[in-house]
Amino acid sequence: MEAKEASQYSSIIVPSVQEMVKEKLTTTVPLRYVRSDLDKGDIDGDLRTEIPIIDMNLLCSLTSMDAEIHKLDLACKDWGWGFFQASFLDKLKTEIQDFSNLPMEEKKKLWQQPNDVEGFGHAFVVSEEQKLDWSDMFLLVMQPVQLRKPHLFPKLPLPFRDTLDTYSAEVKSIAKILLAKMASALMIKPEEMEKLFDDELRQSMRINYYPTCPDPDQVIGLPPHSDSTGLTILLQVNEVDGLQIKKNGKCVPVKPLPNSFIVNVGDVLEIITNGAYRSVEHRGVVNSEKDRLSVAAFHNLGMGKEVGPVRSLVERQKAAFFKSVTIEEYFKGLFSRKLDGKAYLDVMRI
Numbered sequence: 001m002e003a004k005e006a007s008q009y010s011s012i013i014v015p016s017v018q019e020m021v022k023e024k025l026t027t028t029v030p031l032r033y034v035r036s037d038l039d040k041g042d043i044d045g046d047l048r049t050e051i052p053i054i055d056m057n058l059l060c061s062l063t064s065m066d067a068e069i070h071k072l073d074l075a076c077k078d079w080g081w082g083f084f085q086a087s088f089l090d091k092l093k094t095e096i097q098d099f100s101n102l103p104m105e106e107k108k109k110l111w112q113q114p115n116d117v118e119g120f121g122h123a124f125v126v127s128e129e130q131k132l133d134w135s136d137m138f139l140l141v142m143q144p145v146q147l148r149k150p151h152l153f154p155k156l157p158l159p160f161r162d163t164l165d166t167y168s169a170e171v172k173s174i175a176k177i178l179l180a181k182m183a184s185a186l187m188i189k190p191e192e193m194e195k196l197f198d199d200e201l202r203q204s205m206r207i208n209y210y211p212t213c214p215d216p217d218q219v220i221g222l223p224p225h226s227d228s229t230g231l232t233i234l235l236q237v238n239e240v241d242g243l244q245i246k247k248n249g250k251c252v253p254v255k256p257l258p259n260s261f262i263v264n265v266g267d268v269l270e271i272i273t274n275g276a277y278r279s280v281e282h283r284g285v286v287n288s289e290k291d292r293l294s295v296a297a298f299h300n301l302g303m304g305k306e307v308g309p310v311r312s313l314v315e316r317q318k319a320a321f322f323k324s325v326t327i328e329e330y331f332k333g334l335f336s337r338k339l340d341g342k343a344y345l346d347v348m349r350i
């Protein structure tokens, strides 16, 4: 029942950009990828625009907890983003690279099926006329484990399958720690947050592959969007630039830092915190020299949970700024649209 519901979300099957570039099927950009519809954005070249770095060790130690929670709190209010230190994930990175370079006949076995968004392919393609992104993705629901698709997860090559399994459990526990600290900073009752992100919490992994492009200014790797999740933990796999976030109307490039993740407040957390924390718009740009890889772990509410501002905040602020809907309704609406900045959040606004 649950797995069936999950597979109702789908996206129109599109060509693999990686294949197109590798097979030299194109030396110019096909029209469907030319994004004259998008604003190129003003790049913020000011080196003082520094993304806050949160130290996970400090955050979790009792003595200096207050200062680091305050930093985390400010980062979420002001940016929707932050970094924290973590052990270096060499093995995972190498295995993701190898996985992305599997021969096409192997990848085809893991391709999206009709009426399902999981597997290799793309998401948010809802019409044959729609412009396409200069990227390929591989999407997989990892948690709760009973929602792993039998035709996908068990078919992943070893040792990548085991590495991804371990990574999944680790980032899930990091996400839970961060959510608990955020609840504490906002004076949300701990049990309210715990109940929302309990053992049923859904974690999806999205591996993004951005091939080189003969004319990078004409295309977009991933259009401006905010993540439609609670919390995203993003790893820039091969340390190639390409991620940009929007801050005060300008695009700020996010340099990949070794030993760090990017933590991203998603729309669902903005709703839950009644707007106290803001999801941030970001995009992926490509270049003509180096392929780029990233892996995003999205953490969301489990089946049957309600997305809406938590009671303790609504009581204190005496108003709810967002509607409450079931997570199923929320996703049905989301996947029937193309990615468009923070537009879907406005649909939820009261």
Ligand SMILES: O=C(O)CCC(=O)C(=O)O
Pocket: 206, 208, 222, 227, 234, 236, 242, 243, 282, 283, 284, 293, 294, 296
């Ligand atoms: O590739 C990146 O750095 C960003 C990926 C992203 O925004 C996403 O998967 O939602």
Ligand SMILES: [Fe+2]
Pocket: 225, 226, 227, 282
């Ligand atoms: Fe994103």
